[in-house]
Amino acid sequence: xxxxxxxxxxxxxKQLVDGEDRPLGKADGVVxxxxxxxxxxxxxxxxxxxxxxxxxxxxxxxxSARIARRLGVGSGEPLRxxxxxxxHFGKEVKVDIDAPRTAAYAWERWLRRTLIGRIPGSDA
Amino acid sequence: MLGLVALSFVAGVFILRPDWSExxxxxxxxxxxxxxxxxxxxxxxILGATIxxxxxxxxxxxxxxxxxxxxxxxxxxxxxxxxxxxxxxVSMGVxxxxxxxxxxxxxxxxxxxxxxxxxTAPFGKWGLPLFAASLAVGCFGxxxxxxxxxxYVLAQALGWNWGEDQRPKDDARFCTVYxxxxxxxxxxxxxxxxxxxxxMFSMALTVLILPLIVFPFLxxxxxxxxxxxHRNGRLSNLVVLAILAMGAVLALVxxxxxxxxxx
Numbered sequence: 001x002x003x004x005x006x007x008x009x010x011x012x013x014k015q016l017v018d019g020e021d022r023p024l025g026k027a028d029g030v031v032x033x034x035x036x037x038x039x040x041x042x043x044x045x046x047x048x049x050x051x052x053x054x055x056x057x058x059x060x061x062x063x064s065a066r067i068a069r070r071l072g073v074g075s076g077e078p079l080r081x082x083x084x085x086x087x088h089f090g091k092e093v094k095v096d097i098d099a100p101r102t103a104a105y106a107w108e109r110w111l112r113r114t115l116i117g118r119i120p121g122s123d124a
Numbered sequence: 125m126l127g128l129v130a131l132s133f134v135a136g137v138f139i140l141r142p143d144w145s146e147x148x149x150x151x152x153x154x155x156x157x158x159x160x161x162x163x164x165x166x167x168x169x170i171l172g173a174t175i176x177x178x179x180x181x182x183x184x185x186x187x188x189x190x191x192x193x194x195x196x197x198x199x200x201x202x203x204x205x206x207x208x209x210x211x212x213x214v215s216m217g218v219x220x221x222x223x224x225x226x227x228x229x230x231x232x233x234x235x236x237x238x239x240x241x242x243x244t245a246p247f248g249k250w251g252l253p254l255f256a257a258s259l260a261v262g263c264f265g266x267x268x269x270x271x272x273x274x275x276y277v278l279a280q281a282l283g284w285n286w287g288e289d290q291r292p293k294d295d296a297r298f299c300t301v302y303x304x305x306x307x308x309x310x311x312x313x314x315x316x317x318x319x320x321x322x323x324m325f326s327m328a329l330t331v332l333i334l335p336l337i338v339f340p341f342l343x344x345x346x347x348x349x350x351x352x353x354h355r356n357g358r359l360s361n362l363v364v365l366a367i368l369a370m371g372a373v374l375a376l377v378x379x380x381x382x383x384x385x386x387x
Contacts, residue, residue, distance in 0.1 A: 015283050026283035047283075099285075108285070112296035115303075122292040122299075 005089065015092045016047060016081070018099035025104045027093065028052035028078065045086075047104045048078030074106035127210075127265065130258045132243060133217035139246035140224050147220050164378035165328060171371050172330035174211065177337035178273045185276040189287055197354060218242070235320050267309065271302040328382070331375040335368045 005011060007030060016024040029046035049068075054061035065076030079102050081095055088094035099105065116122050137147070153167075192200070225245040226233065233239045236259060244251030272288065275298045279286035286298040313319055342364055345356040356364075 023283050023285045052282075108295075108297050111300045112293055116292050116296040116299050119292070119303075124291060 010089050011045065011093065014089075016045075016095050017092050018095055018097050019087075020099075022099045024081075024095060024097065024099040024102065025079070026052070029054065031080065042083050044080040044082060046078040046080055047102075049107075050076055051078035068106065071110065073110040074103055077103070079103040127261055129254065129261055130214045131217075132247070132254045132258060133214055133221055135217075136243055136246040137217050137220045137224070140221075142220065142224055147223075150220065150223055151216065161378055161381035164374055165324070165382040168331050168371065168375045168378055169324045169327040170215070171367075172327035172334070172375075174208075174215065175334065175338075175367070176327075176330055177334050178270060180337060180341055181277055182269055182273045185273075185280070189289060194354075221245075233320070235318060239320075267306060271305040271309070274305045275299070275301040328375055328379050331371040332379070335372050338364065338368055 011027050012030060014027050016027055018024055025047040027045050028048060028051035030042060031044040031046060032040040033043045034040050050061040050065045053064050068074055068076035081097065085096045086093060087096050100108070187196075221242045222233070222239075225242050226238075231238060231241065240252050240255040242251075243255045247254055275286065278284070278301050279295075279298045284297050285295050287295060290298075292299040312322070342356070342361065344350055346361065348355060
């Protein structure tokens with residue numbers, strides 16, 4: 001771990017990869033906990049369309065989540081990664097997590113099931 | 125290899141035996157006689173078609189996927205020189221043929237079907253099939269490249285798993301983007317948008333966004349931490365910046381004129 005983490009330079013919008021270098025997504029958002037007895041504390045890094053859209057407009061984020069729910073893609077909520085799971089900060093940020101099983105792959109799984117998997121040759 | 129059929133444009137020029145000094149003079153940019161806006165629009169479109177920004181993403185994505193390193197620099201120099209050279213020679217062939225065949229007859233090309241006449245002058249009845257084959261190979265290649273590039277851009281910007289070598293099932297989002305892109309393109313054309321006008325317009329727009337795409341590349345090209353001894357020289361930087369600035373300014377001026385003046 002680095003001693004000092006610059007939120008914008010080292011984390012936000014960086015590529016996240018899992019232990020096997022599979023892409024998880026980008027660090028689309030950060031969540032801090034405001035504490036009465038101390039400085040704000042980073043509690044999660046968010047990954048997903050609704051997280052990145054929330055930076056532009058809350059309404060867009062809600063619309064994207066609604067579409068995801070209606071199509072049965074998933075909850076539409078961004079994946080929240082616990083800072084405990086961050087193992088390395090570099091050009092990419094390595095996270096101890098099984099990427100394809102997370103909510104970050106909800107659209108990937110949905111598209112595989114409903115579209116790509118049905119096209120002949122998708123297994124080749 | 126199929127792309128070699130496009131060389132028929134170059135061969136055509138030789139068959140027609142033009143006055144070579146005239147041809148050479150034609151390639152020197154001259155002041156347009158009348159219709160300056162349309163002339164500028166054509167120039168911008170040609171520039172956009174020659175240095176399409178998508179090539180930069182597309183090529184780099186390939187470099188990541190094939191894991192190129194320092195040893196591949198020399199090969200790539202050769203490929204880029206010959207690739208751009210081939211493209212430019214073919215474009216010059218097309219231009220010269222248009223000047224030789226169409227201009228004397230007073231034909232102004234409004235659609236691809238008229239452009240086909242270019243090759244019937246030197247090749248007779250073979251002209252049309254040759255033209256159709258060149259167009260088909262060019263369009264097929266471009267459609268695949270551009271659609272695939274859209275997948276590369278989205279996947280890399282949004283941090284998805286991607287790769288042309290993976291099974292489509294294993295990067296479904298990546299595959300969906302290019303599949304949908306081709307479908308949308310086909311629908312637009314089937315809806316009756318004139319393909320030649322659409323091509324010209326998108327090529328001109330391309331020049332507008334060129335600085336946005338190329339400038340970040342230029343920064344990396346000058347970064348000694350990335351490229352050590354292989355970084356850009358001062359002359360190349362100057363040339364790139366000059367072309368970008370010239371193209372963008374010209375595009376900003378002529379695109380609105382072409383749209384407003386819409387013939």
